[in-house]
Amino acid sequence: xxxxxxxxxxxxxxxxxxxxxxxxxxxxxxxxxxxxxxxxxxxxxxxxxxxxxxxxxxxxxxxxxxxxxxxxxxxxxxxxxxxxxxxxxxxxxxxxxxxxxxxxxxxxxxxxxxxxxxxxxxxxxxxxxxxxxxxxxxxxxxxxxxxxxxxxxxxxxxxxxxxxxxxxxxxxxxxxxxxxxxxxxxxxxxxxxxxxxxxxxxxxxxxxxxxxxxxxxxxxxxxxxxxxxxxxxxxxxxxxxxxxxxxxxxxxxxxxxxxxxxxxxxxxxxxxxxxxxxxxxxxxxxxxxxxxxxxxxxxxxxxxxxxxxxxxxxxxxxxxxxxxxxxxxxxxxxxxxxxxxxxxxxxxxxxxxxxxxxxxxxxxxxxxxxxxxxxxxxxxxxxxxxxxxxx
Amino acid sequence: xxxxxxxxxxxxxxxxxxxxxxxxxxxxxxxxxxxxxxxxxxxxxxxxxxxxxxxxxxxxxxxxxxxxxxxxxxxxxxxxxxxxxxxxxxxxxxxxxxxxxxxxxxxxxxxxxxxxxxxxxxxxxxxxxxxxxxxxxxxxxxxxxxxxxxxxxxxxxxxxxxxxxxxxxxxxxxxxxxxxxxxxxxxxxxxxxxxxxxxxxxxxxxxxxxxxxxxxxxxxxxxxxxxxxxxxxxxxxxxxxxxxxxxxxxxxxxxxxxxxxxxxxxxxxxxxxxxxxxxxxxxxxxxxxxxxxxxxxxxxxxxxxxxxxxxxxxxxxxxxxxxxxxxxxxxxxxxxxxxxxxxxxxxxxxxxxxxxxxxxxxxxxxxxxxxxxxxxxxxxxxxxxxxxxxx
Numbered sequence: 210x211x212x213x214x215x216x217x218x219x220x221x222x223x224x225x226x227x228x229x230x231x232x233x234x235x236x237x238x239x240x241x242x243x244x245x246x247x248x249x250x251x252x253x254x255x256x257x258x259x260x261x262x263x264x265x266x267x268x269x270x271x272x273x274x275x276x277x278x279x280x281x282x283x284x285x286x287x288x289x290x291x292x293x294x295x296x297x298x299x300x301x302x303x304x305x306x307x308x309x310x311x312x313x314x315x316x317x318x319x320x321x322x323x324x325x326x327x328x329x330x331x332x333x334x335x336x337x338x339x340x341x342x343x344x345x346x347x348x349x350x351x352x353x354x355x356x357x358x359x360x361x362x363x364x365x366x367x368x369x370x371x372x373x374x375x376x377x378x379x380x381x382x383x384x385x386x387x388x389x390x391x392x393x394x395x396x397x398x399x400x401x402x403x404x405x406x407x408x409x410x411x412x413x414x415x416x417x418x419x420x421x422x423x424x425x426x427x428x429x430x431x432x433x434x435x436x437x438x439x440x441x442x443x444x445x446x447x448x449x450x451x452x453x454x455x456x457x458x459x460x461x462x463x464x465x466x467x468x469x470x471x472x473x474x475x476x477x478x479x480x481x482x483x484x485x486x487x488x489x490x491x492x493x494x495x496x497x498x499x500x501x502x503x504x505x506x507x508x509x510x511x512x513x514x515x516x517x518x519x520x521x522x523x524x525x526x527x528x529x530x531x532x533x534x535x536x537x538x539x540x541x542x543x544x545x546x547x548x549x550x551x552x553x554x555x556x557x558x559x560x561x562x563x564x565x566x567x568x569x570x571x572x573x574x575x576x577x578x579x580x581x582x583x584x585x586x587x588x589x590x591x592x593x594x595x596x597x598x599x600x
Numbered sequence: 601x602x603x604x605x606x607x608x609x610x611x612x613x614x615x616x617x618x619x620x621x622x623x624x625x626x627x628x629x630x631x632x633x634x635x636x637x638x639x640x641x642x643x644x645x646x647x648x649x650x651x652x653x654x655x656x657x658x659x660x661x662x663x664x665x666x667x668x669x670x671x672x673x674x675x676x677x678x679x680x681x682x683x684x685x686x687x688x689x690x691x692x693x694x695x696x697x698x699x700x701x702x703x704x705x706x707x708x709x710x711x712x713x714x715x716x717x718x719x720x721x722x723x724x725x726x727x728x729x730x731x732x733x734x735x736x737x738x739x740x741x742x743x744x745x746x747x748x749x750x751x752x753x754x755x756x757x758x759x760x761x762x763x764x765x766x767x768x769x770x771x772x773x774x775x776x777x778x779x780x781x782x783x784x785x786x787x788x789x790x791x792x793x794x795x796x797x798x799x800x801x802x803x804x805x806x807x808x809x810x811x812x813x814x815x816x817x818x819x820x821x822x823x824x825x826x827x828x829x830x831x832x833x834x835x836x837x838x839x840x841x842x843x844x845x846x847x848x849x850x851x852x853x854x855x856x857x858x859x860x861x862x863x864x865x866x867x868x869x870x871x872x873x874x875x876x877x878x879x880x881x882x883x884x885x886x887x888x889x890x891x892x893x894x895x896x897x898x899x900x901x902x903x904x905x906x907x908x909x910x911x912x913x914x915x916x917x918x919x920x921x922x923x924x925x926x927x928x929x930x931x932x933x934x935x936x937x938x939x940x941x942x943x944x945x946x947x948x949x950x951x952x953x954x955x956x957x958x959x960x961x962x963x964x965x966x967x968x969x970x971x972x973x974x975x976x977x978x979x980x981x982x983x984x985x986x987x988x989x990x991x
Contacts, residue, residue, distance in 0.1 A: 210767040210800050211719035212857050216865050251670040256662045264659040264880070271843070272652040279642035279842040314705055314845075314875070321873025322713075325740060328602035345872045349716060376601040409601050451670040452662070452879040454705075466603050474607050481736040482712025484705075487878045488843040489655070 215351045222341065224570030225249070228554075235558055245593040247581040248564040250385065250538065252449040254512060256493070257505035260448065263496035267489040281485030285476065286312025286457070290491045293498035294457055303429045309461050311475060312494075314454040314486050316415045316443035321346045322482070323411065323439065323458070326474040327377060334375030336367055338386060338571030338578075340413070343379040352377075360574050365389040365532050365541065369402035376408050380428075383416040386571045386580040387541040388517075388533015390424050396431045403437040409466070410438040415456075418447040418510050419517075420536045427459075435461035439471065446538065448497040448506040455486055455494045513538050516590040517583035523594035538583040541568070553579055561596045606742040613732065615961030616640070619945075626949055636984040638972040639955040641776065641929065643840040645903060647884070648896035651839065654887035658880040672876030676867065677703025677848070681882045684889035685848055694820045700852050702866060703885075705845040705877050707806045707834035712737045713873070714802065714830065714849070717865040718768060725766030727758055729777060729962030729969075731804070734770040743768075751965050756780040756923050756932065760793035767799050771819075774807040777962045777971040778932040779908075779924015781815050787822045794828040800857070801829040806847075809838040809901050810908075811927045818850075826852035830862065837929065839888040839897040846877055846885045904929050907981040908974035914985035929974040932959070944970055952987045 228248055236242055256264075270276040281287060291307040298305035313319045324346050333347045337356040347354055355375060357367035365387040380399060382391045391399070403410045412428035420426045428434045443456035460472040486494075496502045521534040524542050531542035544553035550567030557563040557579075566582075568575030583590065619639055627633055647655075661667040672678060682698040689696035704710045715737050724738045728747040738745055746766060748758035756778040771790060773782040782790070794801045803819035811817045819829045834847035851863040877885075887893045912925040915933050922933035935944035941958030948954040948970075957973075959966030974981065 210722055210798055210857050212860050212862070212865060213717050213719050216717065216868060217860075219868065222871075249671075253665065253668070253670070255665050255668040258663070261659060261663040264662075265656060268652060268655040268659065268880075271647045271655075272649070274644065274646050277644070277646040277840075277843075279644070279840075280640075281843070314878075317875045318873060326604050326607065328604050331601055342872055349869065349872070407601055449668075449670075451875075452668075452672070454875060454878045466601050469603050469608075471603070474603060477607060477610065478740070480613075481733055481740070482709060484708045484842075484845060487705075487845045487881050489659075489880060490878055 213349065215349050218348050219345055222345075224566070228564065228566065231555070231558060232564055242562055244562045244564065245585065245589045246564045247585055247590070247593060248566045250582050250584060251451050252446065252509075252513075252584050253586065254449055254509045256449055256453070257497070257502060257509070259496045259499060259502045259505055260493045263492045264489050267492035271488070278488045281488070281491075284479045284483050284485045286310070286486065287491050290495050293495050297498050298427065298429070298459075301426055301430070303427050305429060305459055305461070309459055309472065311458045311460065311472075311479065312486055312491065313456050313458060313479070313483070315445060316413060316441045316456040317342060319456055319458045320411065320413060320441050322478065323475065324350050324352075325478050325482075326471065327409075331376035332374065333377045333379070334373050335379045336381070336384070337573060338365075338568060338575035339379070340381055340385045341571065343411075356572070358574055359387065359389075361530060361543065366391055366395060368395065368398055375406065378403055378408050378410045379413070380410055381413040381415075383419055383533070383537035383539075385416065386539055386566065386568065386575065388537030388539035389541070390420060390536045393425050393431065396425055396428060400428070400431045400433045400437060404433050407466075408437065409464075409471075410434070412438050412440045414440055415443040416446055416537055417442060418507070419514060419538055424536060429459065429461065435463040437464070439464070444494055444497055447510070448494075448502075449509060450494070453490050453493060455490050512587065513583045516585065516587055519590050519594055520581055520583060523598050527598060534583070540581050540583065542579055542581075544577050544579050547577065549577055550575065550579055557597075561593070563593050563596065604740065606740050609739050610736055615957070619955065619957065622946070622949060623955055633953055635953045635955065636976065636980045637955045638976055638981070638984060639957045641973050641975060642842050643837065643900075643904075643975050644977065645840055645900045647840055647844070648888070648893060648900070650887045650890060650893045650896055651884045654883045655880050658883035662879070669879045672879070672882075675870045675874050675876045677701070677877065678882050681886050684886050688889050689818065689820070689850075692817055692821070694818050696820060696850055696852070700850055700863065702849045702851065702863075702870065703877055703882065704847050704849060704870070704874070706836060707804060707832045707847040708733060710847055710849045711802065711804060711832050713869065714832075714866065715741050715743075716869050716873075717862065718800075722767035723765065724768045724770070725764055726770045727772070727775070728964060729756075729959060729966035730770070731772055731776045732962065734802075747963070749965055750778065750780075752921060752934065757782055757786060759786060759789055766797065769794055769799050769801045770804070771801055772804040772806075774810055774924070774928035774930075776807065777930055777957065777959070777966070779928030779930035780932070781811060781927045784816050784822065787816055787819060791819070791822045791824045791828060795824050798857075799828065800855075800862070801825070803829050803831045805831055806834040807837055807928055808833060809898070810905060810929055815927060820850065820852065826854040828855070830855070835885055835888055838901070839885075839893075840900060841885070844881050844884060846881050903978065904974045907976065907978055910981055910985055911972055911974060914989050918989060925974070931972045931974065933970055933972075935968050935970050938968065940968055941966065941970055948988075952984070954984050954987065
């Protein structure tokens with residue numbers, strides 16, 4: 210028996226472990242601390258009332274023989290939820306049908322598992338810095354990875370280049386960790402490039418609910434994307450579902466390679482390795498897409514966006530170079546005084562009692578940058594930015 | 601971009617599609633039918649009261665900022681659940697620690713995803729007939745598959761043979777579809793064989809709650825298994841969680857290949873491609889392992905076992921060769937008059953208004969056999985067996 214040797218090529222992920230260790234040391238030394246945590250990208254507001262109501266109702270259904278639900282009729286989600294999500298796309302002016310939507314337990318699972326349907330010999334293009342899952346899941350499969358450099362010069366929004374011969378292209382917009390968002394023309398350039406290269410775009414739109422009108426929320430707003438892209442979305446940030454686990458993947462009927470339907474392969478993959486999302490969660494997700502659900506969940510997004518606004522205002526006042534924050538819960542900025550990310554992390558922790566995430570954790574181009582999350586409490590976010598402004 | 605070509609080697613799974621088609625045709629022709637469905641292995645009793653209570657409570661926690669839960673601290677499950685499962689193992693006399701338990705969203709996901717951590721060059725040994733997921737997930741990875749013939753001669757419990765050189769060995773006990781259960785000596789022979797071959801056993805114990813005292817419920821009751829086996833278990837059948845989605849995988853610290861910890865690889869795989877099980881479901885699962893939860897869920901298992909007993913009595917009376925039913929919700933029997941499985945399926949549907957699953961759907965050695973499920977209503981199960989007995 211041989212284990213998958215590719216796992217030995219993974220870099221040990223010390224980022225959040227190291228952060229946790231440093232924070233623990235600090236809180237032990239300062240038990241009466243006023244720590245403000247802006248590190249991890251996890252929501253803090255409770256679920257919307259309409260969602261809670263749907264969960265209680267679904268739970269009661271599971272308590273009676275007449276209304277009990279066992280296996281989903283389909284591992285890709287109940288029709289009521291797939292239709293609700295299709296309706297949401299239609300409200301954005303995007304043509305997506307219920308059968309093109311595959312409900313899963315979160316964007317991380319779907320983005321990770323999608324690699325099963327691709328040949329290991331494909332070359333993968335990943336922006337740097339980026340959410341580490343894209344890189345790690347491809348290392349596990351032994352694929353060659355090339356990087357698209359994101360940096361201050363391109364506003365952390367790299368564009369296709371002649372020296373980027375890639376078969377599988379990851380795009381995350383709004384980006385994690387930088388919060389930068391591609392506009393329509395930029396995404397069109399990526400779609401044209403993918404069509405030309407016969408590549409597939411894996412478009413992670415987990416943060417789409419933070420996007421302001423005028424910028425694209427879905428890759429399928431871009432003509433041609435139906436023939437080259439797969440979209441991954443999630444209710445984690447849209448509706449505070451990080452502990453609930455529900456996302457969806459969109460594969461249009463038009464997406465084929467060598468005459469083989471990509472949707473059919475994903476369906477087969479999920480049919481063999483997945484048994485559908487928890488029924489209560491599917492009912493909760495359905496509630497998110499009702500008019501009342503949209504209103505309530507967008508109120509929470511607006512709360513986080515106000516936090517991001519406070520952060521952006523402070524950074525502007527300080528004159529720090531930054532991106533994100535306007536269409537994203539993340540603000541990404543260059544550390545002052547040419548400090549490295551870890552150096553500035555230690556400074557913020559020890560001098561300001563603020564926890565951030567050093568850019569070094571997301572790739573070599575993240576060096577000297579810091580990510581702060583807007584998912585915290587409004588008063589604490591204001592307080593944190595006041596502390597930073599005091600210098 | 602090349603798709604994974606191994607998917608083209610999958611056989612189209614016509615089994616449940618064909619069954620659904622035949623049943624639809626029948627019900628259209630006979631709208632006033634008295635159909636009894638004993639085909640699909642899905643539970644029908646509602647969730648236990650103690651589980652429902654835990655779900656309402658957890659839902660209320662998600663409604664308040666002070667008690668809201670976002671991401672699990674660990675993709676492998678909250679400590680409260682891992683400790684509850686460890687306690688269950690200890691009650692069976694099996695030494696498993698909380699850190700050796702990896703909570704997932706069901707045995708199907710874990711059994712399917714575990715192949716990620718193995719090299720594609722391994723040879724896989726799978727019993728025939730068997731649950732199709734083992735075969736399909738390995739075809740997707742391009743592994744060579746050899747079969748261990750299960751048949752009437754060996755009671756559908758194949759034992760290791762010299763001509764079974766395998767690196768990865770799948771064992772499902774109680775078996776799906778046959779309901780046959782290995783005893784301690786037989787499992788010891790498999791463990792000894794795996795240790796000798798330096799192979800890994802993937803032990804699917806999804807139906808362990810149906811096992812009567814005296815027979816093993818866990819591979820870790822067998823000395824040496826800690827060094828060669830991974831166990832997959834599920835609350836789907838134990839607690840009616842088919843629509844809830846919660847299972848667990850057990851990898852002992854001792855399990856290493858070439859000095860690499862298998863648990864560490866699985867943890868890394870899950871950390872990159874999974875974000876933990878829904879919080880409400882984890883609280884529901886915790887409730888299953890309370891004394892009250894064990895009592896209530898075992899009452900449901902006893903109900904299904906009484907159904908299986910009715911089925912077994914009828915088959916014994918008819919003199920049909922059968923296995924399963926005593927430690928399993930499935931009864932597997934040879935079709936009368938040397939009928940093929942599909943032929944007998946048509947006969948049961950058209951003449952007896954009963955839906956079964958023809959053995960042909962589970963591998964070549966399933967030909968001429970039929971699986972009936974005990975997960976239905978008690979009165980309907982009795983009625984079905986009366987109809988069959990009437991000949």
